[in-house]
Amino acid sequence: MSQAVLKLxxxxxxxxxxxxxxxxxxTVQSKSVHFVIxxxxxxxxxxxxxxxxxxxATTGEIKLQEKKExxxxxxxxxxxxxxxxxxxxxxxxxxxxxKDNLEIAMxxxxxxxxxxxAKWTNEQKKKVNDMLDLVGLKEEQDQLxxxxxxxxxxxxxxxxxLMQEPDIVLLDEPIAGMSKKERNKTGELITKIAxxxxxxIVEHDMDFVKExxxxxxxxxxxxxxxxxSMEEVQNDPTVREVYLxxxxxxxxxx
Amino acid sequence: xxxxxxxxxxxxRVIFSLIxxxxxxxxxxxxxxxxxxxxxxxxxxxLAIGLDLLWGYTGVLSLGHGIFFGIGAYCMAMYLxxxxxxxxxxxxxxxxxxxxxxxxxxxxxxxxxxxLLGILIPAVxxxxxxxxxxxxxxxxxxxxxxxxxLVLVVVTLFVGSQNLTGGTxxxxxxxxxxxxxxNSASTQTAFYLITVVVLGLVFFACRKLIKGRFGxxxxxxxxxxxxxxxxxxNPSAYKTFIYTLSGGIAGLAGMLFVLQVGIISPxxxxxxxxxxxxxxxxxxxxxxLIGPIIGAVLVNAAKTGFSESYPDIWTYFLGLLxxxxxxxxxxxxxxxxxxxxxxxxxQDVSSSVEVEKSYS
Ligand SMILES: Nc1ncnc2c1ncn2[C@@H]1O[C@H](COP(=O)(O)OP(=O)(O)OP(=O)(O)O)[C@@H](O)[C@H]1O
Ligand SMILES: [Mg+2]
Numbered sequence: 001m002s003q004a005v006l007k008l009x010x011x012x013x014x015x016x017x018x019x020x021x022x023x024x025x026x027t028v029q030s031k032s033v034h035f036v037i038x039x040x041x042x043x044x045x046x047x048x049x050x051x052x053x054x055x056x057a058t059t060g061e062i063k064l065q066e067k068k069e070x071x072x073x074x075x076x077x078x079x080x081x082x083x084x085x086x087x088x089x090x091x092x093x094x095x096x097x098x099k100d101n102l103e104i105a106m107x108x109x110x111x112x113x114x115x116x117x118a119k120w121t122n123e124q125k126k127k128v129n130d131m132l133d134l135v136g137l138k139e140e141q142d143q144l145x146x147x148x149x150x151x152x153x154x155x156x157x158x159x160x161x162l163m164q165e166p167d168i169v170l171l172d173e174p175i176a177g178m179s180k181k182e183r184n185k186t187g188e189l190i191t192k193i194a195x196x197x198x199x200x201i202v203e204h205d206m207d208f209v210k211e212x213x214x215x216x217x218x219x220x221x222x223x224x225x226x227x228x229s230m231e232e233v234q235n236d237p238t239v240r241e242v243y244l245x246x247x248x249x250x251x252x253x254x
Numbered sequence: 255x256x257x258x259x260x261x262x263x264x265x266x267r268v269i270f271s272l273i274x275x276x277x278x279x280x281x282x283x284x285x286x287x288x289x290x291x292x293x294x295x296x297x298x299x300x301l302a303i304g305l306d307l308l309w310g311y312t313g314v315l316s317l318g319h320g321i322f323f324g325i326g327a328y329c330m331a332m333y334l335x336x337x338x339x340x341x342x343x344x345x346x347x348x349x350x351x352x353x354x355x356x357x358x359x360x361x362x363x364x365x366x367x368x369x370l371l372g373i374l375i376p377a378v379x380x381x382x383x384x385x386x387x388x389x390x391x392x393x394x395x396x397x398x399x400x401x402x403x404l405v406l407v408v409v410t411l412f413v414g415s416q417n418l419t420g421g422t423x424x425x426x427x428x429x430x431x432x433x434x435x436x437n438s439a440s441t442q443t444a445f446y447l448i449t450v451v452v453l454g455l456v457f458f459a460c461r462k463l464i465k466g467r468f469g470x471x472x473x474x475x476x477x478x479x480x481x482x483x484x485x486x487x488n489p490s491a492y493k494t495f496i497y498t499l500s501g502g503i504a505g506l507a508g509m510l511f512v513l514q515v516g517i518i519s520p521x522x523x524x525x526x527x528x529x530x531x532x533x534x535x536x537x538x539x540x541x542x543l544i545g546p547i548i549g550a551v552l553v554n555a556a557k558t559g560f561s562e563s564y565p566d567i568w569t570y571f572l573g574l575l576x577x578x579x580x581x582x583x584x585x586x587x588x589x590x591x592x593x594x595x596x597x598x599x600x601q602d603v604s605s606s607v608e609v610e611k612s613y614s
Contacts, residue, residue, distance in 0.1 A: 052484060079486035091481045093474050100470050110486045112495055118467040164486065 004066070005030045005168050005198040006051065006083075011060030013043075013050050013222075020046040022222035024060075028168060033194045035209045036202045037233075038219035039242070044202040045088070047219070048170045051200075052085040053078040064167065076110070082167035086160075086174065090153040094146030098137050098156055101145050102128050105160035127163070135159040135189065151182035158189060168198040175208055187212045270457075270544070277450045281443045290514055293446035295554045297510040300453050302534045302546030303460055304503030309532070310540030311464055312496045313476030314393070318401035319504050319531050321408040322376035324523025326505025327512040328412075328419065329372035332362035334428035334436065334512070350417035358418065365432060372509045373502045380501025384494035391490070393479065405525050412520045424519025431513070442514065449510045453547070456503060461543055472496065530572065537579050539586025548587055 006028040013021040020043045028034050036044045049055035051062060053075040062070040068081050093101050106124060108114070132138045135155040140148060145156060154174060161169055174190070175183045183205075190212055193199055203209050209216060210230045218225040218239050226232075226239045233239055277296070281289055301323055308314050335344050336359070343355060362368045383404065387397055412419045419425070434441045463469065474482050475489045482489050512518045521527075530553070538549020553575075560568045583589060 054484075074488070075483040076486045076488045079484060085484050087481075087484075091478055093477050093481075095473055095477055096470055103467060104470050104474055104487075105485050111488070112491045115468050115471060115492075116463070160485070 003030055007063045009061045011050060011062060012058045013046055013055055014058040019222050021050060024223060026224060028198050028200050030198050031194055032198055032214040033190060033212055034200045035213045035216045036219055037209060037216060042219040043222040044219055045172055048085060048172055048202060052083055052170060079164060084161045084164040084166040085170040086157050088172040090157050092145045092153055092157050096145055097142050098145055099128060099141040101156060101160055102131055102163050105163040107165040131159045131163055151178050162193060166197060168200060169193060171201045173202055175205060183208060274454050286439050289446050290442055291558060293449050293514045294511060295551045296449045296453050297507045298554055299547040299550040300456050301504045301507035301531060302550040303456055303543055304500035305531055306535045306540050306546040307460055308496050308500040309535060311472040311476060312493055314493055315398045316401040317398055317528050317532060318405045320523040320528035321405055322380060322501040322504035323508040325376045326372040326508030327518040329368050329375060330509040330512045331425035331518045332359060333365055333368035334431060335425050336363050338427055338429040346420045347417055352417055356418060373505045376505035377498050377502035381498040384497035388490040388493045405528050409520045409524045422520060424517060426517035428516060445513045452510060457543060533576055537586050539588030542588045545586050545588040
């Protein structure tokens with residue numbers, strides 16, 4: 001049986017009176033592809049924000065591997081605990097090459113003085129090369145990241161996230177704006193990643209979710225409405241009522 | 255491909271070495287007067303490198319580097335002043351009714367200590383300010399305004415403490431350093447050569463720093479400070495370090511300046527000079543290390559030429575220059591060169607593609 005990597009207990013995120021996340025209990029299992037779906041404003045992005053430290057939880061606890069409490073740490077400390085995040089819009093460093101981007105993302109001591117002395121080790125070179133292979137950007141490694149196509153940027157950012165060797169990977173709408181072909185490639189990539197990481201993904205595209213999800217959580221008004229396999233989710237009456245409704249029927253018909 | 259990159263590096267290295275040798279040889283073919291001017295410009299160039307490390311690489315614009323420069327210059331000047339008065343009280347202190355040397359002047363009787371403090375005090379001041387602001391995530395325009403306000407505070411303080419700093423007239427009338435006459439032609443040539451060597455050392459040290467992984471992190475902080483946090487970096491620490499370093503470098507430049515110019519006063523470290531420093535970097539080309547050096551020398555050479563013939567127009571011209579650079583030359587002079595060499599490279603590539611075509 002897989003075990004829980006990330007556990008949120010009674011988490012509230014209060015934006016001056018408005019509870020974007022409301023008493024949320026949430027668990028992510030290791031080595032699983034865990035999708036979060038829900039209508040606009042359900043609090044999905046906020047969930048990722050609160051896990052990676054971008055937003056602070058008003059109350060509640062967030063624990064990684066049953067032991068490390070995250071809510072008191074700064075963003076960079078959380079990364080070193082083993083959580084890394086890809087944002088919705090590609091946020092990469094355009095003026096650095098693809099390889100440079102991976103180099104600075106790579107897991108290593110990232111404090112000032114270690115960095116002044118930093119030198120490539122053979123192991124690090126191999127890791128970067130393997131990652132370039134995995135995301136298919138070997139040819140482009142010396143190109144400026146700004147010159148990549150949209151899909152390539154997204155993969156490069158996923159590669160940057162993986163270079164941090166996290167326990168859990170957070171992805172916010174990774175396939176937004178991608179072509180059919182690029183989506184498939186991203187899906188395969190995610191399946192590969194989940195072999196040894198937990199992957200928590202916010203996504204709107206139901207076909208994509210259906211194809212790659214191990215487990216799906218439905219959020220609504222800052223709370224967990226339902227959790228299960230995509231099939232269970234699609235057949236749950238409350239879920240259909242608040243959110244899926246028409247879309248599920250379309251899928252069922254297909 | 256590999257080959258051309260190597261060639262490029264080689265040629266760049268060759269160019270830098272040639273410039274350096276030319277600067278070292280300048281005393282052989284330049285008049286004392288010109289040499290002294292060039293030495294002053296090169297002292298400014300040292301400051302410009304540090305400022306560019308902060309602005310061009312790390313994305314932090316400081317409009318207050320005049321004070322770090324000034325603190326360095328005053329440290330050196332205090333020693334020179336004490337040396338000139340031969341242990342008695344400097345005249346301006348006597349006039350303001352003081353009877354013995356104030357405590358903060360005491361360490362400056364010793365040249366080595368004065369030189370060390372000339373670097374350390376500006377660095378520590380920068381460390382302190384940087385720590386407070388960057389840790390609290392004050393950045394961008396807010397930091398720039400703050401750095402400017404700081405100049406006002408420090409200059410006001412320097413002008414106000416007449417009995418400690420010589421007030422608006424500053425510190426001047428120096429005689430000796432380590433027993434050498436500071437105004438003699440041979441000492442001035444030595445100061446010039448020391449300035450060239452220091453410039454070379456600062457240049458290569460900074461180049462080494464930014465060529466490695468560290469430089470990429472600085473660029474990352476410049477282009478996406480928040481993103482860097484989510485890669486596990488604490489940008490505040492890096493920014494504080496670079497600010498401190500550039501403060502120390504500015505202090506060093508200030509000391510070399512005062513040795514060659516023979517006077518330091520509050521107007522030389524105030525708001526206008528602080529803005530001019532940024533202009534050197536902008537005009538030369540930020541984000542390259544050679545750019546600020548070119549900018550500092552060119553702008554100051556122009557300033558000297560202008561002020562000789564039309565002293566009043568300089569400030570207007572400076573303003574105009576700033577606008578022109580921002581609008582037409584966002585990457586400065588080195589940006590122009592890059593564009594030019596890129597175009598040449600593209601031509602090379604297209605011609606080689608044609609060659610391939612004709613072979614296949
Ligand atoms: N910093 C903030 N301050 C105030 N309200 C916020 C803030 N961030 C998010 N919200 C609100 O919290 C709610 C949840 O936002 P969130 O971005 O988490 O939704 P989402 O589920 O990701 O939606 P979408 O599907 O549109 O991306 C929204 O109503 C949003 O307006
Ligand atoms: Mg969202």
